[in-house]
Amino acid sequence: MTSTAELLEALKAAGEPTRLRILAVLADSELTVSELCRVLGQSQPRVSRHLRLLCEAGLLERNAQGTHAYYRPARRGTGRQLLDALLPLLSLDDEQVARDRSRLGDIRAERAEAAAEYFERIADDWDGMRKLHVADVEVEAAMVASLDHHTDRGGRVEDLLDIGTGTGRVLELFASRIGHGLGIDLSKQMLNLARSRLEAQGLVHCAVRHGNVYDLNVDSGSVDVAVLHHVLHFLDDPARAIAEAARTLRPGGQLMIVDFGPHSHEQVRTEFAHRWLGFADEEIASWSLDAGLLNTQVTHLENETMTVTLWVATQHADAPAVYPLEAAS
Numbered sequence: 001m002t003s004t005a006e007l008l009e010a011l012k013a014a015g016e017p018t019r020l021r022i023l024a025v026l027a028d029s030e031l032t033v034s035e036l037c038r039v040l041g042q043s044q045p046r047v048s049r050h051l052r053l054l055c056e057a058g059l060l061e062r063n064a065q066g067t068h069a070y071y072r073p074a075r076r077g078t079g080r081q082l083l084d085a086l087l088p089l090l091s092l093d094d095e096q097v098a099r100d101r102s103r104l105g106d107i108r109a110e111r112a113e114a115a116a117e118y119f120e121r122i123a124d125d126w127d128g129m130r131k132l133h134v135a136d137v138e139v140e141a142a143m144v145a146s147l148d149h150h151t152d153r154g155g156r157v158e159d160l161l162d163i164g165t166g167t168g169r170v171l172e173l174f175a176s177r178i179g180h181g182l183g184i185d186l187s188k189q190m191l192n193l194a195r196s197r198l199e200a201q202g203l204v205h206c207a208v209r210h211g212n213v214y215d216l217n218v219d220s221g222s223v224d225v226a227v228l229h230h231v232l233h234f235l236d237d238p239a240r241a242i243a244e245a246a247r248t249l250r251p252g253g254q255l256m257i258v259d260f261g262p263h264s265h266e267q268v269r270t271e272f273a274h275r276w277l278g279f280a281d282e283e284i285a286s287w288s289l290d291a292g293l294l295n296t297q298v299t300h301l302e303n304e305t306m307t308v309t310l311w312v313a314t315q316h317a318d319a320p321a322v323y324p325l326e327a328a329s
């Protein structure tokens, strides 16, 4: 139950022009102070003061990532309730809101361009880098065990979707266990390498195509297992990617996410273009729940420097499903 004092504090915090703009800008993004300064055209001390007030009033959360801090809308409590009531009232036609959104669009486009350029550049070296950073034998064994567990319990693995497939290693890993595999990636160079890999091994039931994690162009309810293997930490909006992946799952289908646990190796930002320094279990579980997925199972796999985690969440039984015509007849 919200106390009157809490509500008043949140209303007072929101009731100021710049702070209202901040809430509008952060409604669908998570930004650092300096990114917000660029959007608002205001100085860092001013913006920081507004952010502090909004956090204290429970309207925003501060997500500390090493030496960076990202600000995002509160996910629960009075602040969340107030945001749900307030944000739909902000007119997108308002000139100021439109200007802020357009600057935010520029920042996002710059980030996406930098990330895309990075992957085109490193594509040829990715398999080598992958061995050093993520392709732990142990991680792959845990992924295979998870898939086998799903099948042993009667789960289908006819259609597998590998989101951000890169050079297609995950398709290769699961190829002998699935009916069809589809890999999707933004980088044409990565896709060329994935095609060569699949062709070289005669994996004709697996294919790759160009696409974006946020808009997969895959039918809703048409996939048994979707995989996001070391993709989320590069993305602007991991929650949106999880929601889009969840949309593709059939009832009982599984989303398998592999990524780093929270860490403090700042250099991965500059050296490897990571945006996020890993993810906490609660964060992934709450994004999965928001996407309609249930029962997130967690496996932590430690190596000397980082924890890699496998999270597996399940699509609920009442989700709508699409099956291929031959399977339906």
Ligand SMILES: C[S@@+](CC[C@H](N)C(=O)[O-])C[C@H]1O[C@@H](n2cnc3c(N)ncnc32)[C@H](O)[C@@H]1O
Pocket: 115, 119, 130, 163, 164, 165, 166, 167, 168, 169, 170, 184, 185, 186, 187, 190, 211, 212, 213, 214, 228, 229, 230, 231, 234, 235
């Ligand atoms: C670190 S690689 C991982 C590749 C693969 N999952 C693996 O484990 O080898 C991340 C991949 O995500 C892709 N990617 C990044 N942002 C993307 C987006 N918005 N849509 C589709 N793919 C994206 C990159 O092009 C890159 O191939």
